[in-house]
Amino acid sequence: MPERTCIACKRKSDQGFFWRVARDLEGRVALWKGLGRSAYICPSADCLEKAMGKGRLERALKCPVGEENRRILREELICKLR
Ligand SMILES: [Zn+2]
Structure with missing residues (x-):
């Protein structure tokens, strides 16, 4: 299983651990x-x-991420924390 790296804290783990x-x-x-x-x-x-x-996202994905897109994604992920 290839290791992946969190774009925020740089922790490494296998792909299944991360969003x-x-x-x-x-x-x-x-x-x-x-x-x-x-x-x-x-x-x-x-x-x-x-x-x-x-x-951060832009650097990782090598594409622009609009503010509206960022807001929706953040809300989607916050929901998954609950
Ligand atoms: Zn992290």
Whole structure:
């Protein structure tokens, strides 16, 4: 199992541990299990907030992420924490 790295805290683990986000078929960055360049985030509030910081997702995914997209993704992930 290849190791992945959290874009917030740089912790390494196997892919199944993390939330995986990538561009979906509509071009929106979201939780996504399909193909494509992905970013990995620990399922924790701390890493979520850090990962939403300016530039982090963009650097990991090598694409721009709009503010609206970022807000929706953040809410989606916060829901999963509950
Ligand atoms: Zn982390």
